[in-house]
Amino acid sequence: HSFILLPLLLGNIASPDALSKEVAPEKEVQNESLGLNFKIFSNSLKEKTDFVVIDNRAAKIDAYFAQWDLPLAGHGKGMIEAADKYGIDWRLLPALAMLETTGGKNLCGNGTNLNAFGFGSCKIHFSTFEASFEAVAKTLSGNGERTAHLYKGKSIEGILEVYNPPNTPGMTPGYHKKALNVMSAIESMEVTTNTLAKA
Secondary structure, eight states, rough: OEEEEOOOOOEEEEOOHHHHSSEEEEEEEEETTTTTTEEEEEOOOHHHOOEOOOOOHHHHHHHOOOOOOOOTTTOOOHHHHHHHHHHHTTTHHHHHHHHTTTTTOGGGGGGOOTTTTGGGTTTTTOOSSHHHHHHHHHHHOOOOOOTTTTTTTTOOOHHOOOOOOOOTTTTTTTHHHHHHHHHHHHHOOOOOHHHHOOO
């Protein structure tokens, strides 16, 4: 009898190219006491296989904005890249954008300023949404030159309190709770294989 020992692969999807490759050279080992032949791979399958890791965060953001046909639908990937670069919660940027500009629908300067967050009281101009993602993520993470002392090491609730202090005149009542609710709604978005392919 011969048996092939393979590592159990859970949570990873191999690419089609990887599946067609030779996995690894193998050698037979005789187990005399049991009279069995084992085929053992000399290299692990993981070392020889390319893996596709599915990150559905961008798809969730896009799906959240797309349900209302908002301008930020399709920009989930840019938000994820900025959030990951600066180590902030991936749901924070889209939540703030939803509260501040209704997902890019109500931009500063009648839409000429792609400041999706009303950042700097709309006085800071951005020519692309991605530039606004970068600037806001950098600030919220405590990496902004002038604002590091305000944001560094803060929890999400702490960041929200600095970004929009509770006693700010004209602030939407329950702003912080609404931000957390949007973050939760984004995380709970269901995405399909087709949605992931577009992300």
